[in-house]
Amino acid sequence: MSLDRPALLQGIVKLAREAGDRILTIYHQDFDIKVKDDSSPVTEADEAAEAIILTGLAELTPDIPVLAEEAQAAGKEPDLSGGVFWLVDPLDGTREFINRRGDFTVNIALVEHGVATMGVIHVPARETTYFAEGRGRVWRQNGNGAPVPIAVRTAPEDGLVVVASRSHRTPETDAYIEKFKVKELISAGSSLKLCLIAEGKADLYPRFGRTMEWDIGAGQAILEAAGGTVETVDGAPLRYGKAGYDNPFFIAKGRL
Structure with a gap:
């Protein structure tokens, strides 16, 4: 499959931020909490963010199926036999969201034949986004500032x-x-x-x-x-x- 990866990555970053903005709107209001069949919590923020992401992905890559947490929980099983699909967790850390702690995220990944090759994680409460589309091509962006390349460190000797x-x-x-x-x-x-x-x-x-x-x-x-x-x-x-x-x-x- 031929993809304009840099352009697609920027589209996914934009989509994750749009979902994050919707999550924050709900975060600052009263919201209802439901419990799914697996006993995990879900809120209207999970569902609203996923709807934004699914609509956006359908526009960006109409031929790539999407495996999304809330849709899957509702019994919607996409055909992933082609080996290329999107993975979506619209609100990872729902318990953190419910408890008004800021380390909840929006997660979107592209999987190609078993490998996660592109990823975007947006942290709405911190206005921070991490994104990558291949080895050495990974950045953190704070707000609307310039993206900064990031890399792992060598573990320090003191622990x-x-x-x-x-x-x-x-x-x-x-x-x-x-x-x-x-x-x-x-x-x-x-x-x-x-x-x-x-x-x-x-x-x-x-x-x-x-x-x-x-x-x-x-x-x-x-x-x-x-x-x-x-x-x-x-x-x-x-x-x-x-x-x-x-x-x-x-x-x-x-x-x-």
Whole structure:
């Protein structure tokens, strides 16, 4: 498939920001919370943001199917047999959103034959966007400022900065972290954890808990473009288009 990748990436950045603006409008109001069949929460912000993204993707790439979290939860299964599709989590970190914490994100990723090749993560409450479309082609943009290239760092000798889930911490995660010399442990929500490693503010994110493909695709594209890795606990690359869309446990890291 022939794509104008730089132009498409800018279109996706714009779309993620539009969805983020809608999320923030709802964030500053009273909103209802529903519970999905998997017991996870969903709000009108999730649904409104996804509607904006789906409409925009249909205009940008009408021939590429979309696997989106809320549509999938409603029973809409796209045909992904062509191997190229969009992954959308319109509001990653819904619990952070509900609890009025700012580390919730909009995630959009392009998957090509199992690999997340393009990714955009927008952090509405921080007016920050991370985006990538290939190794070494990854940036962070604050507000309307100039995009700044980012890269992972080499882990410092005095200890790692480790990021872990605020809402989904497990004993297995703690046991894994104990293997390393740790200088600082940061609890954070959503895919922002992957961005912190990509921009050299953290070194390691072990995830021994359930995640879905739309939770991780954009973050993996960004982190790998910045020189990091996202692998299963057995060292295999994390891939997409799996039956059921569940991810195995994984380790995201910079240069250790």
